[in-house]
Amino acid sequence: MSKFSPHEFFPYARKFYSNQKDEDTELRWKNAWLHHQNHNKHHWEYWIVNKNTREALPMPKKYLIEMVCDWRAFSRKWGRKVKETNLPERMMTSESIILHPKTREELENFMKKKQQQ
Structure with missing residues (x-):
């Protein structure tokens, strides 16, 4: 499960469980979310060709x-x-x-x- 990889876990934790609401936190979380969608076959985004x-x-x-x-x-x-x-x-x-x-x-x-x- 990619949710527990450092690439996803730390940006999620920072966004949802800290008081940090800056642009860097949001950008890191968006990258983590994109990574999650594209590395987990239960997301419809994984299957998009174009x-x-x-x-x-x-x-x-x-x-x-x-x-x-x-x-x-x-x-x-x-x-x-x-x-x-x-x-x-x-x-x-x-x-x-x-x-x-x-x-x-x-x-x-x-x-x-x-x-x-």
């Missing part, structure tokens, strides 16, 4: 499920209690998220199955 043409590779189902779990976990951030969240649905339909058509279809089918349970 942002300009919105081309992405198909995401294996394992990472697609991890991505949904990550979205759900993010909705619980900072100890908020979550009953039902629509964050995965909002993320899935967002225009800013670039997914391969096959991945989007598989994600929609996965979300439908989860709603029926």
Whole structure:
């Protein structure tokens, strides 16, 4: 997990658990976040071939499920209690998220199955 690498851990800790709110702290955190997205297969950004043409590779189902779990976990951030969240649905339909058509279809089918349970 790259979150525990020095490249990511220290900028995250500095941004979220210190009183430092300067430009350097923010820039280091943004670099750490970019590193995290591009080094973890459960982030849709990992699979992008070309942002300009919105081309992405198909995401294996394992990472697609991890991505949904990550979205759900993010909705619980900072100890908020979550009953039902629509964050995965909002993320899935967002225009800013670039997914391969096959991945989007598989994600929609996965979300439908989860709603029926």
